[in-house]
Amino acid sequence: MSSNRDIDTLIDLMARLPGLGPRSARRAVLHLIRKRGLLLSPLADSIARVAATARECVNCGNVGTADVCDICTDETRANGEICVVEDVADLWAMERAGVFKGRYHVLGGTLSAMDAIGPEELRIPRLLDRIGEETVGEVILALNATIDGMTTAHYIADQLGDGIRLTSLAQGVPIGGELDYLDDGTISAALKARRVL
Amino acid sequence: MSSNRDIDTLIDLMARLPGLGPRSARRAVLHLIRKRGLLLSPLADSIARVAATARECVNCGNVGTADVCDICTDETRANGEICVVEDVADLWAMERAGVFKGRYHVLGGTLSAMDAIGPEELRIPRLLDRIGEETVGEVILALNATIDGMTTAHYIADQLGDGIRLTSLAQGVPIGGELDYLDDGTISAALKARRVL
Numbered sequence: 254m255s256s257n258r259d260i261d262t263l264i265d266l267m268a269r270l271p272g273l274g275p276r277s278a279r280r281a282v283l284h285l286i287r288k289r290g291l292l293l294s295p296l297a298d299s300i301a302r303v304a305a306t307a308r309e310c311v312n313c314g315n316v317g318t319a320d321v322c323d324i325c326t327d328e329t330r331a332n333g334e335i336c337v338v339e340d341v342a343d344l345w346a347m348e349r350a351g352v353f354k355g356r357y358h359v360l361g362g363t364l365s366a367m368d369a370i371g372p373e374e375l376r377i378p379r380l381l382d383r384i385g386e387e388t389v390g391e392v393i394l395a396l397n398a399t400i401d402g403m404t405t406a407h408y409i410a411d412q413l414g415d416g417i418r419l420t421s422l423a424q425g426v427p428i429g430g431e432l433d434y435l436d437d438g439t440i441s442a443a444l445k446a447r448r449v450l
Numbered sequence: 451m452s453s454n455r456d457i458d459t460l461i462d463l464m465a466r467l468p469g470l471g472p473r474s475a476r477r478a479v480l481h482l483i484r485k486r487g488l489l490l491s492p493l494a495d496s497i498a499r500v501a502a503t504a505r506e507c508v509n510c511g512n513v514g515t516a517d518v519c520d521i522c523t524d525e526t527r528a529n530g531e532i533c534v535v536e537d538v539a540d541l542w543a544m545e546r547a548g549v550f551k552g553r554y555h556v557l558g559g560t561l562s563a564m565d566a567i568g569p570e571e572l573r574i575p576r577l578l579d580r581i582g583e584e585t586v587g588e589v590i591l592a593l594n595a596t597i598d599g600m601t602t603a604h605y606i607a608d609q610l611g612d613g614i615r616l617t618s619l620a621q622g623v624p625i626g627g628e629l630d631y632l633d634d635g636t637i638s639a640a641l642k643a644r645r646v647l
Contacts, residue, residue, distance in 0.1 A: 257513070270482070273470070293504070296497060297501040303483070303494075317454045
């Protein structure tokens with residue numbers, strides 16, 4: 254393709270990233286080679302460092318470069334709240350919002366009869382263990398508003414029992430959202446959960 | 451962002467690639483970390499190898515991992531034809547088509563009064579040297595059909611003089627192209643260059 258084996262290998266690997274295809278991988282690799290000093294060498298160092306150290310936190314399932322992630326080792330975040338998310342990307346989205354000050358628990362997916370994913374595959378037993386080990390006052394479910402997400406929320410609610418406060422993210426009109434573009438389910442949920450001003 | 455400095459650095463660097471923004475860089479990095487063994491480690495090796503060895507061919511301007519690229523060292527490609535392209539991406543596109551069996555010369559851009567790019571910035575002197583050094587029978591201009599591309603083609607034609615056969619890629623209807631979607635200039639060029647069947 255590029256008449257060079259090493260460069261072709263790099264293009265093939267880049268093309269396997271989500272969001273990049275063969276054409277954009279070629280563009281990206283050419284850009285990298287043009288910006289050798291500024292981008293290619295730092296990227297090589299950075300990717301080698303992450304490849305050597307990246308792992309899942311044994312406690313919450315977040316990704317980091319130590320056995321226990323930075324959030325789980327941060328004592329200021331032991332405020333008794335655990336936010337349950339499906340995926341590390343959801344954890345990052347919550348962190349970007351910057352409003353949640355507790356700890357997380359990443360399930361690694363949702364229960365799914367279709368895909369034969371049960372509680373054991375999902376780090377749900379570990380969640381129940383943590384509630385015993387850490388002083389947890391509230392579990393906040395921040396699962397996606399899909400069928401599988403809601404099934405998982407119900408299952409977790411069953412497992413937790415009554416001793417613990419269990420909440421979920423509010424549903425309604427997104428900030429900046431226009432009613433005209435929203436689906437019926439969202440409008441219906443927002444109306445049911447309407448607030449007194 | 452990800453609560454980890456090394457991973458954030460990698461996301462920042464990935465987001466600087468063309469075609470990736472912050473969101474797709476986060477997705478790509480998460481994907482890499484999930485596929486550590488299959489993708490992250492091979493990518494780390496590959497990118498380090500390219501970072502250490504990638505350079506421009508001193509002869510033609512192609513990128514490779516040696517001072518003189520694989521095409522310039524391949525004696526079977528010394529068939530007396532030099533294909534002049536603007537950019538390495540154009541060279542790769544020609545190679546994918548797999549019909550050109552000669553050597554290339556990458557200008558590295560086009561003449562542009564606006565951007566103050568003259569012949570010295572463009573590896574045009576090196577092209578003239580090569581025509582003296584190598585036994586060149588034909589120079590094929592495969593420049594983009596833009597104003598700057600055509601200006602550059604005219605300049606090269608002037609410099610080469612009459613001793614050498616100078617050609618350019620044909621203009622016309624692309625294979626699979628529908629007339630309805632083509633611009634007037636292309637239709638006009640295709641009509642002027644019509645062939646007897």
